[in-house]
Amino acid sequence: MSSRTPDRSSGRTPEAAARGYSEETVRPKASGTAPRADAASAASTRKESPKGTAPNSLAEGDRWRLLHGTHHDPHGLLGAHHDAGGVRFRVLKPYAHAAAVLIEGGAGAARRVELAAEGDGLFSALVPLERIPAYKVAVTYEDGEHVADDPYRFLPALGELDLHLIGEGRHEELWRALGSRVMEHEGVTGTRFAVWAPNAQGVRLAADFTFWDGTAYPMRSLGGTGVWELFVPGVGAGTAYKYEIVARDGGHKLRADPMARATEVPPKTASIVTESAYEWRDREWMAHRADVPVHRAPFSVYEVHLPSWRPGLTYRQLAEQLPAYVKELGFTHVELMPVAEHPFGGSWGYQVTSYYAPTSRLGTPDDFRFLVDALHLAGIGVIMDWVPAHFPKDDWALAKFDGQALYEHQDPRMAEHPDWGTLEFDFGRSEVRNFLVANAVYWCEEFHVDGLRVDAVASMLYLDYSREPGQWTPNAHGGRENLDAVAFLQEMNATVYRRCPGAVTIAEESTAWDGVTRPTHLVGPTGFGGLGFGLKWNMGWMHDSLEYMGHEPVHRKYHHNEMTFSMVYAYSENYVLPISHDEVVHGKRSLVNKMPGDWWQQRANQRAYLGFMWAHPGKQLLFMGQEFAQGAEWSHDHGPDWWLLDETYSAAGDHRGVRELVRDLNAVYTATPALWQLDTDPAGFEWIDGGAIEDNTFSFLRLPATGEPLLCVSNFAPVVRHDYRLGTPDTQWTPVLNTDAPRYGGSGAAPEPLLKPEPVPWHGRPHSITLTLPPLSTVWLKPLA
The missing domain is CATH 3.20.20.80 (Glycosidases)
Incomplete structure (x- = not known):
């Protein structure tokens, strides 16, 4: 059965709709689909009580509160209870023509007792029994009779420990206690509904199977916890529901379940009963993460x-x-x-x-x-x-x-x-x-x-x-x-x-x-x-570094500290360097369009920036679309401009090149412990030259706990720097990444493939190397094995 809201355009009266259920609606299906029950639309006009109603067996105050949804203990009124002279059976079934209880007997026999109508959907009978028996309820609507378990014959399906932990605010598995949960309770399959609403006068369950009228399904209050509960037999996964809350001022409001584990597709707003049948395959991942x-x-x-x-x-x-x-x-x-x-x-x-x-x-x-x-x-x-x-x-x-x-x-x-x-x-x-x-x-x-x-x-x-x-x-x-x-x-x-x-x-x-x-x-x-x-x-790093990159290279020397200041506090926290969605929307422009210069220079700036970012202490985060230098801001309506990567697009190489760089950055990064092993330890970083203001360059070492260091040099000027000298450890170096490589869309300028140290003191070190720095680029070098 579909859990959709009933179609009110069919021309059926609410009474006919409420009575138009098939036989399958009174017992749980093997599939767990929710059965339809016996209430009609809240918007409909209530049917007059049948003639010949029995005397009211309820005190007027209890009756009024029950019918208006403000009774804290409907289970104390509905269901079966000891009364003078036997057992009183009482049900609340709006729009029903008649109701009876089927009292279970031996060898499968069942005794049928008709319940007298008391008006407003209430039916009851006093049966001369010493004990409360097992029973079902038979309700007659216009289309015939339907038999089901009575929700009001069950004890609470929420345990004392759950209630204790909820009351103390210490239930670490709250989703197992509150909300809707398909379960077997006292031998019957159904769904337990539980909601925290401590200020409510009353709470009723309204669902697709009640045509969103909660009259027939008032919930009980469980002590002083503020929790209201009801177990409904036969209701299963796929049922749409809400809670009808009666506020202290008497107002009624339908509310979605705060603990719902599934919902209707917006703009619909109902909660959905769900149960998982998923079998996980990631055991190894979970065991080793x-x-x-x-x-x-x-x-x-x-x-x-x-x-x-x-x-x-x-x-x-x-x-x-x-x-x-x-x-x-x-x-x-x-x-x-x-x-x-x-x-x-x-x-x-x-x-x-x-x-x-x-x-x-x-x-x-x-x-x-x-x-x-x-x-x-x-x-x-x-x-x-x-x-x-x-x-x-x-x-x-x-x-x-x-x-x-x-x-x-x-x-x-x-x-x-x-x-x-x-x-x-x-x-x-x-x-x-x-x-x-x-x-x-x-x-x-x-x-x-x-x-x-x-x-x-x-x-x-x-x-x-x-x-x-x-x-x-x-x-x-x-x-x-x-x-x-x-x-x-x-x-x-x-x-x-x-x-x-x-x-x-x-x-x-x-x-x-x-x-x-x-x-x-x-x-x-x-x-x-x-x-x-x-x-x-690291929002400070993000702001400062993008501010620096937004300046024309000729002006960057006046903002040099915006790229170095992050190292003053780099180890005060464990940082992630975020270029997130927030930086590429609302007029902030995409990452590539934050960069100055013509199209080639913009892409070169972005590539150099990403190289600097991946080498800087801290983890990296990049928002979708920025990995291929999308020019437009992100739109949540149409997402990344994937067409930019189409080979038939004349400038596709421009974008595919940046994406190729991101792939290589990640490949070298994950294979190089120096770039992540001591991310939160000052021992993992050494400046070579953080003060080359006139050159717009930054050079530093990343160091692992053991193993090879990595040398990062960024040149944020649009000129090739030949024979650029850096003080380094006494070892031979070879490039492992150059953001100016032709396959990334670069000019092809590159450091020499083998860089031998010379005994020339530089930058406070006894040895140094000279290398060619490509324009608007970052190069990574590692010791030659």
Whole structure:
């Protein structure tokens, strides 16, 4: 059966639609498809109670609250219960003509007891029994009778330990407790629904099989935890559902499940019951990804926006193309811009509404697993962008979820994000912090993601971020630091590293906050423990180096320090050097168009810059399209200009050459421990000459723990420099990479193939070499074996 919303254009009345179910709808299918149940559209007019209704067996207050969705314990009213004179059976079945219970007996026999109509869909009967028996409910609609298990005869399907951990905000596998989960409960297969809504007067389940009317499926409140629960027999994977929340002011609102693990395809907004049948093939990858810490291993990242990398491809189709492309270029990892479900594609995934669901635009959760698996089988790690800083205000999602501020801070000044028109999480509330910490673990454990790049960390750390005086309140110590956010980030990082060996967390943090990549148990000079991230984006290096490259070469000598200043703080954190999507949109121009000069010089500048970047201490990240010098800014609608690489395009060699360079940079990089082994250790770097201001050149050594060094020389002037002398260790050198090589689109100028040291002191060293430096180029040299 399809889980689509019923077609209301068929001409059927709501009553007829509610009664038009086939026999298959009252028992679970082998496929797990959700059965359709017995309620009609919330928009329809209720049918009059049949004549001859029985006296009301419910107290008027209980009846009113049950029918209006504000009863905290519907299981105490519905189902079977001891009553004076026997057992009272009661069901709530709007639009039903009649209802009965089938009491199970020996040898398969069943006793049928008709229930008296009490109006508004309530039916009941008192049966002279000493014990509550096993039974089913038979409901008669216009099309006939349907038999099903009664949801209100089951005990809670959520354990006491789960509730205890949820109450304390320490449930590290929260997705196994809350949300929808197909399961067997008391011998019956169905789906357990559980949601945290502590401010609600009541919660009801509304779904495609109820025609989005929650009247027949009120949920029960489980103690003081704020959790509401209902087990529905026969409901399976593919069912679309929401929760009907009754707020304290009496208002009713349909809300998507915050813990939904699948969703409808936007712009539809319902949650989808799902269960995974995926069998992973990446056992070897997972077993060995923790062998070498990330900061001591090659780490070259290709950033991808999945919906636009090859527009129109699904997760499984991407799995056929993306791993092969990334592997050919030699990147060790991909970083996926946010994958979690988001209603507005133009947000690129940075305004998330369903934190536990991969976007359904590209396929199912298992399809996303297939893509991650394919990348792992190709030897490529997967980093996922994660957005715990804020969420959108869509009124069907997290904003005022149960009628009041819940996931957001109750103080509007702290809830409103001034830059993005979104809401910030209340990091001081234990359940909200638990929601996010468990979510980080969820992606790593359930989808084998190898790391999380955490977006907008600075906006979380500072109470006055983008706020004017009077728009924020200092912390308990009078400072501007958001102590709750600090505690959250520390807990998140510590939990991920403890539970997910080999995973890495990466902070996009744009300030000078001390200790972003310091372990959480080590306290820095500011008095804060480290945040515990594995890596941090080096936004300062990115800004300064692009600023330098944007100047005409004749002016670069006045900005020389913009390329050397990064080494003043290079070892204060574990850094990634990011040329990300943020740098090639919104009028910032593509990487090649940031460069001065004519087309040849622009490409030469980019090639020289990439050579410098790959040799600089820190890991590398390059956004898609920049690997072949795309001239246009990135568009999330049509993605990279792949046609530029078409051999029939007259200037294709210009772009293919840059891509060939990126491939060779990665090949030499991964094969050269000097370029990554001591990335976070000052012993891994030595300047040869960082002060050649008049020449626009930079030269330095990269050193491994053991083995050969690598010599990097960048010439950011558009002239060939002959007989350029550098002080070097006493060894013979040979070029291993030259960004000016003809196959990259360069002029063909090159250093000599063998460079012998001379006993000429230079740059404070007793030996030196002379070499030819090509124009606008970077050359790498290694000792001749």
